[in-house]
Amino acid sequence: MTRREYDEWLNEAASLAHALRYPVTPEMVNDSAGIIFGDDQYDAFENGLWSREPYEAMVIFESLNEPAVDGLPAAGAAHAEYSGLCDKLMIVHPGKFCPPHFHQRKTESYxxxxxxxxxxxxxxxxxxxxxxxxxxxxxxxxxxxxEGVALPAGREDSYSRLTSYVRLRAGDPKFVMHRKHLHAFRCPADATTPLVVREVSTYSHEPTEHAHDKAVPLPSWAGLHDNAFVAEAANTGRLATAIV
Amino acid sequence: MTRREYDEWLNEAASLAHALRYPVTPEMVNDSAGIIFGDDQYDAFENGLWSREPYEAMVIFESLNEPAVDGLPAAGAAHAEYSGLCDKLMIVHPGKFCPPHFHQRKTESYxxxxxxxxxxxxxxxxxxxxxxxxxxxxxxxxxxxxEGVALPAGREDSYSRLTSYVRLRAGDPKFVMHRKHLHAFRCPADATTPLVVREVSTYSHEPTEHAHDKAVPLPSWAGLHDNAFVAEAANTGRLATAIV
Amino acid sequence: MTRREYDEWLNEAASLAHALRYPVTPEMVNDSAGIIFGDDQYDAFENGLWSREPYEAMVIFESLNEPAVDGLPAAGAAHAEYSGLCDKLMIVHPGKFCPPHFHQRKTESYxxxxxxxxxxxxxxxxxxxxxxxxxxxxxxxxxxxxEGVALPAGREDSYSRLTSYVRLRAGDPKFVMHRKHLHAFRCPADATTPLVVREVSTYSHEPTEHAHDKAVPLPSWAGLHDNAFVAEAANTGRLATAIV
Amino acid sequence: MTRREYDEWLNEAASLAHALRYPVTPEMVNDSAGIIFGDDQYDAFENGLWSREPYEAMVIFESLNEPAVDGLPAAGAAHAEYSGLCDKLMIVHPGKFCPPHFHQRKTESYxxxxxxxxxxxxxxxxxxxxxxxxxxxxxxxxxxxxEGVALPAGREDSYSRLTSYVRLRAGDPKFVMHRKHLHAFRCPADATTPLVVREVSTYSHEPTEHAHDKAVPLPSWAGLHDNAFVAEAANTGRLATAIV
Structure with missing residues (x-):
């Protein structure tokens, strides 16, 4: 993926976020916001994000990742990593996926x-x-x-344990995904717009390149990675984006 | 406040929430959503919500109040009440206030x-x-x-310890209010629209009339009230709305 | 209708218009923007705008009424009153109607x-x-x-020639109403929000109280009234709003 | 410009239009909607639409182009081409321009x-x-x-007679551009989002490839081209988009 491809992807996504009134600040549009889940998924850019082909790639604009440690009784420190507040806007192009994974600590809502x-x-x-x-x-x-959900080539197996399905629409009640549940999602391949989802969750422990030198609230949080992807390649790919 | 006044207030607020794409479902528009903080604050309806007079009254549409207890290690149960996820839309008319209070457990963001x-x-x-x-x-x-912030008559003292001020606008970074900090807010008296704020926070422990028979995730949560208002009248007024 | 009732109606409607990004300026929120179509229709305020009862009342915020006369060949002056550009936001509460009428000159779109x-x-x-x-x-x-469209009491006959029906939704193609066609519309009585419609049309010739001292582009336009309501009471009621 | 480049441009623009609630139907997203004003302006795609370089290129989604001839007195037919109703959403990337031109017949508003x-x-x-x-x-x-408005290379002269300037923002009153006035516009080069403008105008006489076989309301309208661009290359470029 070239710098131009990356910047076009992010700038269009940020424009969409602005139009939808999400509070995007300039520092939220950075080189960790566009995520490609593993080396093989960069092929998504051969035919482009509007090809509707199945790949694992998405944009996340994070407006809040608050540990919520201040004012917590010291006795609660041991489990504070299961708490906290995170607010993200996730933008997924038609046919693309957020790949199968679970969080030991993070509970989410969509x-x-x-x-x-x-x-x-x-x-x-x-x-x-x-x-x-x-x-x-x-x-x-x-x-x-x-019927007919086209899965990313070579990653089909990683979806096999995700046997439940739900389709969510604007205006629906919030859908909660408890911690420790495998999950993935996609934008329908025939959609006319990217899927845009707000995720409100507990704290996101993700040692991305962008976040790696941030201070942590408790020593045990340093380097904590709470995303466990089924496909090993997705696991490593999530933390850094290769822009050439 | 009459049933007609209440319903007009709530229906207009819900329409605004819909227009702003907040996921309002019919059950979120109930008799605990419109809040008047104490018997004396019902006077707000003598001249109406557009009089710009200072009173303590607001609408809250709550789309999520998730304990986030599922999947938590049992050893973390004791402090789970400091965690969880809540998402609300708060609608405040010009000149009106959410009155001074703090939460022992809840951390918020605006x-x-x-x-x-x-x-x-x-x-x-x-x-x-x-x-x-x-x-x-x-x-x-x-x-x-x-200069010139008109406070609710008879409640001025309850604001005296809230010495800090910040003015927030659409597009600003999320503003975090840590637990255990006294806070209040208002819509400017000369505003052309109500103030509309999304609050993402940890769990709201509020034994309102609407919530009072809901199941609790842990026995210690039963009847827990995490709102400590400075003015005693606000404290009692928050939990039930008197519609005649 | 009291000044308080009128101002609440208009302020809530203007707030909704702002939320929907319509370019409402303060001068557009005036005493001709809230329209009650005849003396008997003021009864709508006995039970209020959320009673869902059938009455003829609506709000119009007009952001543009441009004669488009500048630069027109002088030979075209005679028919210029069939041209021009008008842009309005119309806000109608559940069950309420814009009553049957036609325009000799104005073509509209919704x-x-x-x-x-x-x-x-x-x-x-x-x-x-x-x-x-x-x-x-x-x-x-x-x-x-x-089935089941409740018409305003005493005005049922005025709807009898409007035999065609269409239901329009957000995202639908623009619907054109040609000049000289009788038309009316309503917000469904069971709606959860007011109906909000943008009307782009040719020039609106309406000698309302608010507009009555505005300069006219051509002498023949002075006092021109292009709204012909079927019910005579609607005709007179449209031009002035009685606020007590 | 490749088919992929064109489709990505249009799909992102249409998504933005949807997010902003413009009524975009599938047939509005066609090969005349993306406009590049002359052969030399295709260079805009060498570094891409987010390069912020000055080129003449834009997207127009047209939701209405109504002649408003029905119901017009036959005696008005001669000047009907100065009337009618058009509604468009125009999307311009940072640094890009709609080039200098005027309309003999069309009056616009922004x-x-x-x-x-x-x-x-x-x-x-x-x-x-x-x-x-x-x-x-x-x-x-x-x-x-x-100061500092970067003009498209080789086209600087075409802007010389456009000596007046105005900067418009969301919420401003509608700005009217009378027929027969030279005008151009751009999105500021340092913008974080594309400029999105709704234009309400009289009828657009544009014999684009997409429109060329549409029926005309009056014989004299056939093939009428009401856009007079100052740069000859813009004139020819407007009507067809070369996608390879």
Whole structure:
């Protein structure tokens, strides 16, 4: 991906965010905002983002990532990494995906702003070690996948455990994705606009290039990476974007 | 306040929220959404919400109040009430206030959607018992109050410790209000539209009439009220709206 | 209707217009912008604009009424009153109507911005004297009326010749209403928001109180009234609003 | 310009239009919607639309072009081509221009939807033959040009008679450009988003490739071209877009 391709992608996405009144500041439009999930996914730029081909690539503009540690009783420090506040606008072109992954710590919610969002997820949580976890309102079962969802070449297997499906539209109630649930989503391949989603979640622990020298609220947060992608290539690709 | 006055207030506010693309569902427009902070504040309806007189009254449409307890290690249960996710749209008419209060547990952030927001706060946190709390990025000092802010009659004293001021506009970076800080805000009295603010925060513990029979994720959350208003009348007024 | 009722109506409508990005300037919010079509229609305010009862009342914010006379060949002056440019935002509460009328000169187009618009019209043009008129693309036939449209009491007859119906939504192609066609429209009675419509049309000849001392581009335009309402009471009511 | 470049340009522009609620239908996104004003201006795509370099290129989505001939007295047919209704959304990237031109017949108005619009125009109308024209409210004088407006290479002379300048912003009153006045406009080169402007005008007589086989309301309208560009290359370039 060339610098020109990257900048066009980001500038158009930021313009769309402005038009939708998302509070985009200049520093939010940086070289970690456009994400390509692994070396093979850069092929998305051979035919361009409007080719409607399945690739794993998206833009995230993050307007808030607040640890919410100030004023917390010191005794709560050990689990503070499960808390905090993050607000993002995610922009996905037709046919493109946010790839299968889960967060050990982060609980999310989705609000579709423009277009429609196809969410694929596992209704069963991932077990982390022999950890004993709380349960209050488990994920709903969702529907079966519709016909004809074209998956990224070579990554099909990484979607196999995400057996539940839900399609979200602007005006729908917020949809909550609990921590520890595998999930992915895409913009329908025949959409006329990119999908634009606001995600309100707990803190995002992501040691991206852009964030890597930021101060952390607690020593244990340093270098913490809370994104576990099913495809190993997506895992490494998420943290740095190769612009030539 | 009559049923007609209440419904007109709520319906106009919900229409504004729709126009601004906030995901308002019918159940969010209920008898706890319009808030009048104490018996004396119902006088706001003598001359109406466009009189620009100082009263404490506002609308809150809550699209999300997620405990984020699912998937949390059981050992974190004790402090889970400091976490969670809440998303609200708050609509305040010209001259009207959200009155001085603090939350022991809730950290908030503001995003102005329409109009301008005048925030009044204390840069020093309230001390709760002899609790030892964490500190990472303390509240900024803010500015001095501008001239001519008309305060609600009889409630002036409740604003005295909120010595810091900041004025927020659409497109500004999110403004974080840490837990345990006294704060209030208003819509400027000479505004042409109501102030519309999106608040993304941790969980709102508010035993309103509307919420009072909802299931709680942990026994200790039952009846928890995390809003501490300076004026005692505001405290009681917040939880129920008297519509005649 | 009291001054308070009028100002609340107008201020809420102007706020909605701002939220929808219509270019509302302070002078557009005046005592001719809120229209009540005849003395009997002031009863709409007994139960208020959210009662969903059928009355003829609406708000019009006019951002442009340009004669487009400058630069016109002098030989074209005689028919210039059929030309020009007008841009309005019209706001109609649930159940309320813009009453049956036609324009001898004005051709209109509708673009729904919020809500849904029920248009009632006559597919046949009104004949004006023995005038010979051009025809290019006649009005489509439209559909039959749906069941259950509650008409304003005492005005039912004025709707009888408007046999065609069309329901317009945001994103639909512009709908053109040719000059000389009887038409009316309403906001569905069960709507959750007021109907908001942008009308782009040729010049509006309306000697309202607000406009009555404006200069005219040609002597023949002075006092010209191009709105012919079927109900005589609507005709007189349109030009002045009685605020007490 | 390749098909891919063209489609990316148009799809991003259409997405922005959707986000801003302009009523874009699929047929409005066609091969006449992206306009490059002459062979030399295709160089704009060497470094791309976000290079901020001065070129003459823009997108127009036309939601209405209504002759408004139906119902017009037959005696008015001779000057009907000065009337009618057109509604367009125009999208111009940073640094790019709509080049100097005038319309003998079309009167326009501008409403900025996103970004800021720099308008350059001549306060004196162009004289067409020995035609005697009406005058009512002449164009205002405007301001002098600001420093540092980079003009398209080789086209500088075509801007020399446009001595007046005005900068328009969202929320400003509609700005009217009378027929027969030379005008051009651009998106500021340092803008963060494309300029988006709604133009409400009288009928657009433009025999573009897309429109060339449309029926005309009067025989004299066939092939009528009402755009007179100062630069001859812009004149020919406007009507067809070369996509390879």
């Amino acid at each position: 609000e579709v702003v423009l277009g429609e969002m196809e969410v694929f997820y596992s209704p069963e949580p991932v077990r982390v070690g022999d950890e004993d976890v709380l349960e209050f309102r488990p994920m709903p079962d969702g529907e079966a996948w519709p | 995003e102005v959607v329409l109009g301008e927001m005048e925030v009044f706060y204390s840069p020093e946190p309230v001390r709760v018992g002899d609790e030892d709390v964490l500190e990472f990025r303390p509240m900024p000092d803010g500015e001095a109050w501008p | 673009e729904v911005v919020l809500g849904e618009m029920e248009v009632f019209y006559s597919p046949e043009p009104v004949r004006v004297g023995d005038e010979d008129v051009l025809e290019f693309r006649p009005m489509p036939d439209g559909e039959a009326w749906p | 409403e900025v939807v996103l970004g800021e619009m720099e308008v350059f125009y001549s306060p004196e109308p162009v004289r067409v033959g020995d035609e005697d024209v009406l005058e009512f409210r002449p164009m205002p004088d405007g301001e002098a040009w600001p």
